[in-house]
Amino acid sequence: MREYDIVIGLEVHAQLLTSTKIFCGCSTKAGLPPNTNTCPVCMGMPGILPVLNRKVVAYGIKLGLATHCSITRRNIFARKNYFYPDLPKGYQITQYENPLGEHGFLEIEVGHSSKRIGITRIHMEEDAGKNIHDEHEPLSYVDFNRAGVPLLEIVSEPDITSTEEAVAYLKELRQVLMYLDICDGNMEEGSFRCDANISVKPAGSEQFGIRTELKNMNSFKNVQKALEFEINRHIGIVKSGGRVEQDTMLWNAAENRTYSMRSKEESHDYRYFPEPDLLPLEVDDAWIEEVRSLLPELPSARRRRFQLQYGIPEYDADVLTQSKPLADYFEKCTHLLDSPKEISNWIMTSVLRVLNEKGIDISALTVTPEMLTDMLSLIKKGTISISMAKDVFSEMAGTGRSSAEIVKSRGLEQVSDEVDLRDKVRDIIENNPAETEKYRAGKTQLLGFFVGQLMKATRGKANPKIANKIIKEMLDS
C-alpha cells in the first residue's frame, strides 16, 4: 500500500486544423514572419468585430462525440478579461458557462487494465499571440500571428492517480484528436499543450490536498518527469509536516525541476461575462447527427477490431493503431494480401525502423502498401528468402524501386528450377562418392554438407526448401 494518494487533473489546449482563425479570415499557418499573418480583427484594432468560424464548432462537436460528451444546445461565448501583451483585446473570447461538451470520458489502458478518465468540459476559445524575450535588454517582442488560432480546451476530471495514467490519458487524447483529423498533435510546436493540477493526500483520505498548477511541459517525457518531480515535492513537504502552497509551477526541462511562478497575490479575477459581439450559438440534433455520421473509427475501437478481424495479438494492434495513417497502411496491405500477421511483423519491424531512422511519417514512406505486399508475395512464392527480403526492403525504402526490379537487377531470385537443381545435385553426388557412401550408410547428418555444396554451386540462390527436398530424394534413391 502506498502512503499517499495522488490526484491529477489535466487541461489540454489543442490547436485546430482549420484553414482560418476562429474569428477572422486569416490563415492558421504557422512559421510566418512576425505579424504578417494578422488582420485588424486578430490584432484587436478599435472598432473591429469577431465572426465565428463554423468549422471550429463542427470540430468541437466531433471531439465531444468522440469522448462521449453531451453536446450543449445553447452556447454562449464569454469574455475572459486580463491584461497581457500577447492578448490583443485585453480579453480572450472563450466559453464559460455551458461549454460545448460536458460530462464525457476517455478510456485508457495502463498495465493490463483499462480505466475511464472523466472529461469535465470541452470548450472553444481563441489562442493568444506570442511574447519573445530579449536576452540582453529588458524588452519583449510580441508577434500576433498565432492570435485567434482556434483552440479546444479539454479539461479532465481529477480522476488520474499516477503519472503513468496521466501520460496514457494524454497519449489517448492526442491520438483521438489526430484520428479525428482536427489537430496535428505536435507537442514541441505547441499545437497540443498540456497543464496539470496536482495534489496529494494521505491514502484513503476524503480531503483533497492543496493543489499546484504545472505548466510548460512540451513532450510526454517532460510530462512524466515534471509530474514525478512535483508529486515528490508535494509528498516531501507533507511528510515533513509542511503545507503545500497553492501556486503555479513552471517545469524547467534543462534543470529537471519545477519553479514557482510566484503569481502575484492579485488572484485571478477574470470578470467573465457574455461576449456581446457574438450571438448565441444553437447546436441542433441535425448538426450533431451530421457530425456523428462523419466520425471515423476511433483508436480504441480500431484496436479491438484489429485483434478480432485479423487475429493479430493485442501488442500488434496497439502498435499499428498508434496513428491513423499507420493503421490505414496496415489495412490497405491486408486488402492486397491476406497475410495479416506477416504484414504486421514487417510493419512493426522494417517499416517503423525506416520511419524512425528517417524521422518521417508513413505518408512520406516510398514503400507503398502495393510495394510491400508485392515483396511479401515474392517471399511466399519462394523467389526470395526472408533475409534477402530485408535487403530488398531497405533498397525499396531508399530508392523507391519495386521489389521485382531490385531482385532482378541484383540477380537475387532463388533458383527453384528443379531440373537445374537436380543436374547440380547429380554432379555433387558424383564428385563426392565418400560422403554419399556414408550418408547412404545411415550418417544422415551429412545432409547439411550436400546442401552447403549446392548453395556454393548456386551462389546461395537455391531455394532452401526445394534444395533439401531434392538432395534427400536423390541421395535416398
Place this chain on the structure above:
Amino acid sequence: MKITEPEVVHVARLARLKLNTGEVEQFQKDLNSILGYMDMLSEIDTTGITPVVHATNIMNVMRPDTIIGSQTLSDALSNAPKHKAGNIVVPKVIE
C-alpha cells in the same frame, strides 16, 4: 458604504488604472452614490428570468472556413508605438 477604499484600489488595479489619492477618494464617493442608486433594482423579483445580452432573437451567425487573407506588415505596425523587425516591442514580460 457600498465600496471601500481598498476595494477601489483593487478595482483600479484590475482595470490597470493608476489612481492618485485624490482620485481614489473621488471615485469612492462617485461609485457609492451610483451604486446606491442602483440598489433600486433589488426591489424587483427576477427569479426565473433568463438574462439576455441582446434584444434580438437571431442566433448561429457563422462564416465559412475560407481564407480572406491578411493585412500587410506595414498596416499591422502602422499605429504601433514601438516595433523592431516586425515585432511589437514592449517592456519585458516577466513570467
Place this chain on the structure above:
Amino acid sequence: MLETARQYRCSTLRPTELVDDLLARIRSGSLNAFITVDEAGAMRDAGKAEKALKQGSGDTLTGIPVAVKDNICTRGIKTTCASKILANFVPTYDATVVERLRNRGAIIIGKTNLDEFAMGSTTTTSTFGPAKNPWDETRTPGGSSGGSAAAVAAGLCAGALGSDTGGSIRQPASFCGITGLKPTYGSVSRFGLVAFASSLDQIGPMARTARDTAVLYDAIKGHDPSDSTSVPRGYPAIDLKSPDMNGIRIGVPDEFFAEGLSPEVALSVRRGISTFEGLGARIIPISLPYIRYGVAVYYIIATAEASSNLARYDGVRYGVRKEGSGDLTDMYMETRAQGFGAEVKRRIMLGTYALSAGYYDAYYKKASQVRVLISQEFEAAFTRCDLIAGPTAPVCAFGLDEMMDDPLSIYLLDIYTIPANLAGLPALSLPCGFSGEGMPVGMQLIAPHFREDTLLGAGMAFQDHTGFHEVRP
C-alpha cells in the same frame, strides 16, 4: 440634403463650390464641432462627384457632404474618439457605414467632436475641448454626438452620422433642434464603430429633416456579414411620401411625464402629440412601470461592457503609450491613467466593479434580467399602439458652466432615451418647440423593431405640418 441634391441636378450649385464654402465656414467657426477636417479628401471627392453629376451618373447622395462622428473608423483619417489615448490613431480600414456612404458618392467632410469614447451627454469630456451649441455658444450641444448635431444645426454639413448607446444621437438632436434616428439594434452595421457598449451601440443618421434622415438611413442600413449582430433580413427603402396618420395609435406613457421633466419641455411635447392627434392619430395613455429602472440597468450593462471594450487601449499595438518606469504593468497603468479622462475612468471603474468576483450576480446578472422585463413591457405596449411618444430629454440645452458635479444627475438626463437602447428599438428625435430662452425642444418617438418606416413616416408627416425644423440658429 434632398434640397442640395435638387440644386446639384438643376446645376444651380456644384459640389466643389459647396464643399469649399463649408470648409471656409468650419475654419472660421467657433463651435469646435469637428476634431479633424479632411479638406484635401473632401475637395478631391467633391471633384469626383462633380464629374459624376455632369455625366448624369450620380444619385441622391452624390456630392453630399456628410460629417462622421470621430468614433467611426475612417481609413487614412485620424479616428480619436476624442481621447488622448487614441489622439494619433489612423485606422487602416473604413467602417461599413463609411464605405457605404462613399460608395454612394457622399463626401466625408470631417470627423466630429464627441464625449470621450461617447461617454457623456454634453460633449464636454472631449480631450479636444467642448463642442458648442450653435443656438447659444455658451451652452452644450448635448452629447455624446454633440459635434455631429452642432455641425448639422449650423449647416456645416448636409447630414451626419452619430452613435447612440443611451441617447447619444437623440439627445443632442433635441438640444440642437435637428432630427436624429437611433435605428433598431442590428439594422446598421457596427463594424468600424469603436465600441463603447456592444449590446447597446448603434450608428444612426442626423439631419435637419426626417426625410433627409431617411435618405441617410437608407444608405447605411442593411445586413453586414462582418458584424455578427447585424440582422439578415430585407431592408426596403423608406417611402419619402409622408403617410396618412389617420388611425395610427400613439401610446403616451405616464412615466415619460413624471417628476424631473422641465415644464417647458412637457408643454412643447404635449403640443407635438396634439399635432399628431390633429392629423388623425389616436392617442392612447399607456404605462411602462419598469422603465424607471432603465438608468440603473443601463449604467451597469454599459459600463460593464465598456470596461472590457476599453481594455485594448493598453499602449501595445496602437495609441499613445506612456512607458513609466520601464516595467510592463507600470506601462499599462501610466498609459491608461494619462490616456483616459475622468469620466471614462469612472465608467471603467464602475464596470470593472460590477463584473468582479462576488458582485456579478447582484449587478450585471440582475441588470440583464431587468433588461428582459423592460423589453417585454415594450413588446406588450406595442400590441396596443404603433408608436410611443414622449420627450427626448427632460431639459433643454444648458450652459457649459452649469455642468453638474454629480455624475449621477448627468446620468439621469438619459432617462427617456435609455429604454429604447435596452430594448433594441428604433427611436427618433424631432424638433417640436422652443423654450422661453429660445432653445430647441425635442420629441421622441419609439417604434417596434425594424419599424423605421413608421417612425420616419410619422416624422415626415409631423414636419409637413410644423415648422420647427425650418428654424435656423
